Amino acid sequence: MPAVPSYILAPVRDQFLAVLPEREDRHPLGCHNPRIADAMVFDRLVQVLVFGCGYERVADGHCSATTLRRRRDEWISLGVMEHLRLLVLSAYDRMIGLELDQLVADGCITKAPSGGECAGKSPVDRAKQGTKRSQLTEGHGIPLVTEPAPANVRDHILLPPTLDRYADLEKTLGPLPKHSRLSLDAGYDYRVVHDGLADRNIDARIVPRGAKVPIQASGRWVVERTNSWMNNFGRLRRCTERCRAAVDFFLALASVIITVRCLIRRAWTHYRWDTRPRTPRIR
Numbered sequence: 001m002p003a004v005p006s007y008i009l010a011p012v013r014d015q016f017l018a019v020l021p022e023r024e025d026r027h028p029l030g031c032h033n034p035r036i037a038d039a040m041v042f043d044r045l046v047q048v049l050v051f052g053c054g055y056e057r058v059a060d061g062h063c064s065a066t067t068l069r070r071r072r073d074e075w076i077s078l079g080v081m082e083h084l085r086l087l088v089l090s091a092y093d094r095m096i097g098l099e100l101d102q103l104v105a106d107g108c109i110t111k112a113p114s115g116g117e118c119a120g121k122s123p124v125d126r127a128k129q130g131t132k133r134s135q136l137t138e139g140h141g142i143p144l145v146t147e148p149a150p151a152n153v154r155d156h157i158l159l160p161p162t163l164d165r166y167a168d169l170e171k172t173l174g175p176l177p178k179h180s181r182l183s184l185d186a187g188y189d190y191r192v193v194h195d196g197l198a199d200r201n202i203d204a205r206i207v208p209r210g211a212k213v214p215i216q217a218s219g220r221w222v223v224e225r226t227n228s229w230m231n232n233f234g235r236l237r238r239c240t241e242r243c244r245a246a247v248d249f250f251l252a253l254a255s256v257i258i259t260v261r262c263l264i265r266r267a268w269t270h271y272r273w274d275t276r277p278r279t280p281r282i283r
Contacts, residue, residue: 081249132150159184
């Protein structure tokens with residue numbers, strides 16, 4: 001069974017290869033070992049993300065684990081995965097439209113047994129090493145910003161850097177709504193959060209601490225669904241990357257796959273193309 005359906009993986013791979021800058025071979029006599037194709041390495045990194053296995057498990061005689069790590073670090077230094085994520089967000093906004101007037105944010109704690117820069121003592125797993133994702137989505141659940149941090153960092157502390165990254169999306173998506181509504185749970189019910197959102201001209205819809213409010217209220221369920229989508233990727237559900245840059249790389253790749261899948265689902269009833277799936281029920 002493939003890691004990702006071909007009608008999702010193929011356009012993502014093609015756009016990623018188009019984003020890569022042309023590589024110059026500066027060796028005066030050339031190289032006796034031919035360079036592994038970028039498409040092959042990309043497909044194996046997708047398998048690492050989806051299955052959550054080690055690099056050695058997806059390596060074979062055509063592509064070694066060392067090649068996967070080196071090419072991953074090369075692409076991290078170029079910033080191509082984040083560039084691809086912004087391109088996919090822009091494409092979704094043009095074809096479907098992002099519901100930026102309604103935002104939802106929440107945190108999600110996962111395991112990080114190897115420790116690292118984004119790991120800390122998990123308050124929900126007997127102080128074992130864990131990581132937290134501060135997830136910001138639009139009204140339909142498309143991931144806009146995913147900010148990793150140690151598991152013992154409170155949600156309301158991660159909100160300002162998350163909103164700062166959201167403000168940077170204006171360079172890609174154009175002018176953002178001036179008075180967006182942000183739905184948050186009781187973990188954000190602090191005076192500093194209310195004051196900070198007021199300074200950003202964001203209307204806060206925060207559940208009061210101690211109040212029993214269903215998750216369906218104010219649309220907070222969409223971010224929980226997005227967190228569930230993220231946890232479907234084994235590399236994010238049990239993160240073994242120790243470097244913050246590698247974590248951001250796989251988070252961006254997961255966001256790209258989720259956004260493209262949602263784009264195909266919603267475009268199925270609006271557009272027709274040659275590789276259009278037979279059904280909008282995409283797994």
